[in-house]
Amino acid sequence: MVSYVLNDGPRPVAKATRARVLAAIEELGYRPNLVARALRSTRSNTIGLVVPDSSEAFFAELVHAVERAAFAADSLVLLGNSGYSRAQEARYARTLASMQVGGVLLVRSEVGEPHTHPADLGVPVVYLNYRAPRGVDAPSVTLANRHGGRSAAEHLLEHGYRRIGCLTGTSRSGPVADRARGWADAMRAADRDASAVRRTGLDRPAAREEVKAWLRQKDRPDAVFAAADGLALDVLAAAQELGLRVPEDLAVVGFGATAPAAYSWPPLTTIGRSFDDFAQAAVTALQTVREKGSRQADQVLAVSLIPRRSCGCP
Template sequence: MTVTIYDVAREAGVSMATVSRVVNNNPNVKPQTRKKVFEAIERLGYRPNAVARGLASKKTTTVGVVIPDISNSIFAEVARGIEDIANMYHYNIILCNSDKRKEKEIRVVNTLLEKQVDGLLFMGGVVTDDHLQAFKTASVPVVLCATADEKKTMPSVDIDHEGAAFDAVNELIREGHRDIAMITGTLQDPANGYARYQGYKRALEEAGIQVREQFVRVGNYRYESGMEAAKYFLEQEQRPTAIFSATDEMAIGAIHAIQDQGLRVPEDVSVISIDNIRMASMVRPQLTTVAQPMYDIGAVSMRLLTKLMNKDAVEQSQVVLPHEIIRRKSTRSSV
């Protein structure tokens, strides 16, 4: 049978209130009494009922986290930042994978809210009106993590995706490249797709370089789509001297496709991307990329959420963290 707080109190010869104070780390308990209670807990194998405690305090000390793809190392790094700060502030995490599908995202959000989480961190792609409706009807704070809604109405932590892409393409332009292709994500994705494409386009236009339709391919963020896009570029009558990829994983696919064709990176084709996943420094040649601080995005998101949950003052609810170019071996001057 389930061991209850009453069983522990009887075993230790104290009141249930005393057991409750010990379990909740109340300092107003004598050391010898605390020792007796802990010994009784160990003998009986008692585990506090988190649901009952949550009902009594109206807090579960639990935060729900919606993650688009748990197998993607980018989101794993964000989750690590979230968990470290959550542990610091004594919150538990419920992590849910949404496969970046709208219906599943909203279903998971509602499920987490039904479980009485104290707050919610949402990582995803497009934040639609349906998402916003689910967030705004929630009775707990919600923070968008590594994404933002178009009208900036929700608390969020992210980078300037357009600015990151602009800087990456300008790096190639400064090296003398003018035939620059892009492997983009879906343009329905406001960050990794549309915003990064807009940064690519703006960099070319400001440098007086024409944006050519045959130099833009849409990928799905995966290695294989990067390979397919690079093969397409290399089949063009005028092939690019450089490729900008919206993500590192697609960039690594592009590097391997170039090498499979008997060409060299960066001697024949330079490659640059955004993210700075661990594989970026493992691939050969090592990948030049714009690093977004994924751990910091997770950590800052969780810290912002703790402030909102505790009703602390928040100076800035839309946080944009800095990015930086990590120069490695996959780019070089074309002149």
């Protein structure tokens, strides 16, 4: 009888009986076991989400946006942090799938490990921010990273900067790498040197020192496109430590459109897309795969420039 009241069926319950059951539930503090219910029904209103590091600004904002989109769709999110480890990423995906989540949103890490796919999860999977590995039958929702990198470089070129460097990660594939490729496309198209690239790892203090060493060089760039907002903020901090004025001595553009970019000093020019748009597209794609059970087309979301003072814009 309790099940019929909580699940609104499958058999009707008299109004007086329903009232008595609800009163008893309130008095006893009963809460349904959602995991057990999911195991019985082979589905649940939960979404598994795996990200590299939810404490990093870009992923933190993406997580919150996915939670908002899922909640609007009457779903909740179970989160796992892979710690930039492919093995941990796959383990979280398998564990979440075993809990009978309605699907998994997988945000891959940009590391140099093999691009494997957690096999036979048994639930719908959508790759978010990172294209699915080649040969994997799962859709992806990504940003127009290469186009965005090109737009950033073109904007700096329009300001008249000639020595434009690129600060990027160590991985040769993935969204950050694609942004660096877009920067190189624009530099070559403008007949400018596209060799001023600096690659940094995940150790932020070490990366900061590498940036400072780069900016101390006699032939340092007069502008930097950083392929992630976090890297761009490191450039701003390094410039301040070295006594370089931004943008007078060094212009800086980032990528990500994160909240910290708007509150840096000077405010950071960045490329990006609303996190809510990004998350909504991913949650909708997961629902579509779940309902239709067929391969869906990959989505590439357009990005735009957000001009601020760090590049020389008013």
